[in-house]
Amino acid sequence: MFKSSTKNLSLLRNFIEEKAEAFGFDESSINQIILSVDEACTNIIKHAHKYNEKENIEVDIDSNKNQFIIKLSYKGQAFDPNNISSPDMKEYFNKFKVGGLGVPIMKKFMNKIEFSHLNPDMNSLTLIKNL
């Protein structure tokens, strides 16, 4: 369980690194997982919790054969990354846009992203990476 604050992103990354390394990923895959979880949690802190540090993000690591599964549970506004289409990067750069790159990074680096709105005030975002 982490307090929902960007101050804790480094702690979170260290936690994910340790678990992903123990699961047997190579350095490149570990970096991809760390970045994806950072992006997911940054979005939760920013959009679902609006930087309210009293909120929490529960991080559970699980595995299923060759799958490394990171489940993030949090209260607040529901947000399914699967409903977000990746930006047209040519247009993005032409218009000097800012933000909105967290979801494309997650989609590129993880094999599967699942979202569920468990009850009116609890969301679950699951990131899955195959070994």
Place this chain on the structure above:
Amino acid sequence: MEEFSIKTKQNDDISILELEGYLDAHTSVELEKCFEKIISEKKFKIIVNFEKLSYISSAGLGVFMAFIESARNNAGDIKLCAMSDKIYNIFDMLGFPILFEIYKEEKTAIEKFS
């Protein structure tokens, strides 16, 4: 907590920012303030040296996007250099080399301003 720091130096009219450590949604605020200060001083030729940067997330990328237009509209630019493969791969995967000039060495980035 993992650290992030910025060293700034001036080479004639070029401002050079040396980034060190971890650039994420928390530490990117510091980089944003640094850019705001440089731009407010009407210094629009900027080089960012990534040699000592270990990590970047999209919050860090957003800072460069936020200031590139302002730099270019004032006869300047933000040129990037000395990235590790790990950092370059993130920029490259998202297509940043379309918009940003990225050089292996700081020396080359300086030469490109002249």
